Amino acid sequence: MTWDRRKFLKVTGIGAAVGLSAGWQLLKPGALEAAELETKYVKNPSGIPLSAGGRWGMAIDITKLDDKSCSAAVEACTKQHNVPQYLDEDGRPIKQEIKWIWETEFGHAFTEKENQYIPGDVMHSKVLALCNHCVNPPCVRVCPTQATFQRADGIVMMDMHRCIGCRFCMAACPYGSRSFNFKDPRAAYFNQKDPETGKPRLDEVTSEYPTRTKGVVEKCNFCAELLAIGQMPACVQAAPGVLFFGDMADAGSDVRRALSDRYSIRRKPSLGTEPQVFYLI
Amino acid sequence: MYDSKPVITGIVIFLVIFTYPLWSNVGSASTPPKPDAKPALEYAKKANLPETCVMGKDYMRTSHMVLLDNWRDHVVRQQDRIFVVEDENGKTVAQYKISLTSECMKCHSNKKTFCDSCHNYMAISPYCWDCHLEPKEVK
Numbered sequence: 001m002t003w004d005r006r007k008f009l010k011v012t013g014i015g016a017a018v019g020l021s022a023g024w025q026l027l028k029p030g031a032l033e034a035a036e037l038e039t040k041y042v043k044n045p046s047g048i049p050l051s052a053g054g055r056w057g058m059a060i061d062i063t064k065l066d067d068k069s070c071s072a073a074v075e076a077c078t079k080q081h082n083v084p085q086y087l088d089e090d091g092r093p094i095k096q097e098i099k100w101i102w103e104t105e106f107g108h109a110f111t112e113k114e115n116q117y118i119p120g121d122v123m124h125s126k127v128l129a130l131c132n133h134c135v136n137p138p139c140v141r142v143c144p145t146q147a148t149f150q151r152a153d154g155i156v157m158m159d160m161h162r163c164i165g166c167r168f169c170m171a172a173c174p175y176g177s178r179s180f181n182f183k184d185p186r187a188a189y190f191n192q193k194d195p196e197t198g199k200p201r202l203d204e205v206t207s208e209y210p211t212r213t214k215g216v217v218e219k220c221n222f223c224a225e226l227l228a229i230g231q232m233p234a235c236v237q238a239a240p241g242v243l244f245f246g247d248m249a250d251a252g253s254d255v256r257r258a259l260s261d262r263y264s265i266r267r268k269p270s271l272g273t274e275p276q277v278f279y280l281i
Numbered sequence: 282m283y284d285s286k287p288v289i290t291g292i293v294i295f296l297v298i299f300t301y302p303l304w305s306n307v308g309s310a311s312t313p314p315k316p317d318a319k320p321a322l323e324y325a326k327k328a329n330l331p332e333t334c335v336m337g338k339d340y341m342r343t344s345h346m347v348l349l350d351n352w353r354d355h356v357v358r359q360q361d362r363i364f365v366v367e368d369e370n371g372k373t374v375a376q377y378k379i380s381l382t383s384e385c386m387k388c389h390s391n392k393k394t395f396c397d398s399c400h401n402y403m404a405i406s407p408y409c410w411d412c413h414l415e416p417k418e419v420k
Contacts, residue, residue, distance in 0.1 A: 043360060224360075
């Protein structure tokens with residue numbers, strides 16, 4: 001059998017293509033080492049169960065929100081997630097503040113108003129704002145690295161390892177729920193001395209949750225780490241009877257019962273993002 | 282050979298200067314660190330954890346960074362928070378919570394002797410600890 005040039009080129013070409021594609025798989029760093037791990041993962045059995053197709057949602061009773069419940073919820077979140085509290089000399093938040101859940105006024109949170117004759121005390125009443133964990137999250141659509149993504153249970157999550165700090169998500173979020181780390185939180189906050197105790201703040205924070213680094217965006221994660229071990233989000237635990245949380249697909253859940261009893265509104269509904277944080281009025 | 286004196290002298294001087302980094306550093310190489318497994322076993326007993334690590338010793342030596350990378354993707358992106366350790370027969374020996382700071386560091390509790398000694402020797406500085414907090418050492 002003789003091989004002409006045509007056949008020789010064909011066979012060697014195909015051989016090279018097969019060899020390269022197989023070799024490429026092997027050359028991918030860590031691919032082989034990672035392959036043997038893949039069968040060894042399981043979900044935490046004590047996590048709060050969610051019905052099929054369900055998603056997490058929250059209801060906030062703004063008629064019951066007072067100074068105490070507001071600050072309790074914010075403080076619980078701050079502590080749970082090591083959120084730095086950048087304040088100026090007068091104790092007011094500075095421009096680079098990091099917000100997960102924060103107190104604001106009704107008029108600022110709800111900008112789509114039917115008329116201009118709403119009483120002043122309503123407009124200035126307290127509201128807690130946080131990430132709405134939208135059904136159609138614009139932040140997820142714009143993220144170039146999929147650092148922010150939507151989980152099957154509806155939580156819009158941040159993967160800090162992937163965030164490149166482009167801040168597209170901050171521009172996309174209509175609710176201002178995202179904060180950028182302009183400073184290194186360790187250097188600018190946690191390594192600083194607490195004026196009350198005189199010790200570095202790092203001594204008092206929990207090592208269960210990481211801090212962030214300079215140049216990443218952060219926001220509320222509905223306490224995904226607590227849901228996984230069978231606990232309600234920190235703010236809901238801190239303000240019982242004011243904040244309700246649960247499975248939006250289960251008519252018997254806390255949040256759905258609260259929503260079926262009372263009239264509720266959402267922030268900027270006309271945008272079609274379908275927020276999953278509801279406000280009972 | 283013409284001009285052998287200056288040529289040979291020149292070659293000798295060149296060789297001496299060229300090999301200076303080699304012979305000047307002879308004997309000053311630092312010895313590779315040997316992380317001691319004994320304290321880890323003691324801490325494992327205290328924390329009520331099994332004696333087997335999440336993967337074999339050889340795997341962990343060469344590929345712990347792959348494991349940690351894989352862990353973070355599974356926890357953050359796929360919500361898998363438990364890692365199952367099996368023996369050769371496929372029987373479950375242990376289940377570990379997937380967490381660098383609150384599980385690995387329970388046994389390997391001393392970051393300085395466990396993590397840093399090798400990383401410093403290899404002159405690499407992983408950025409894990411820029412965010413993750415080293416737990417206070419268990420006494």
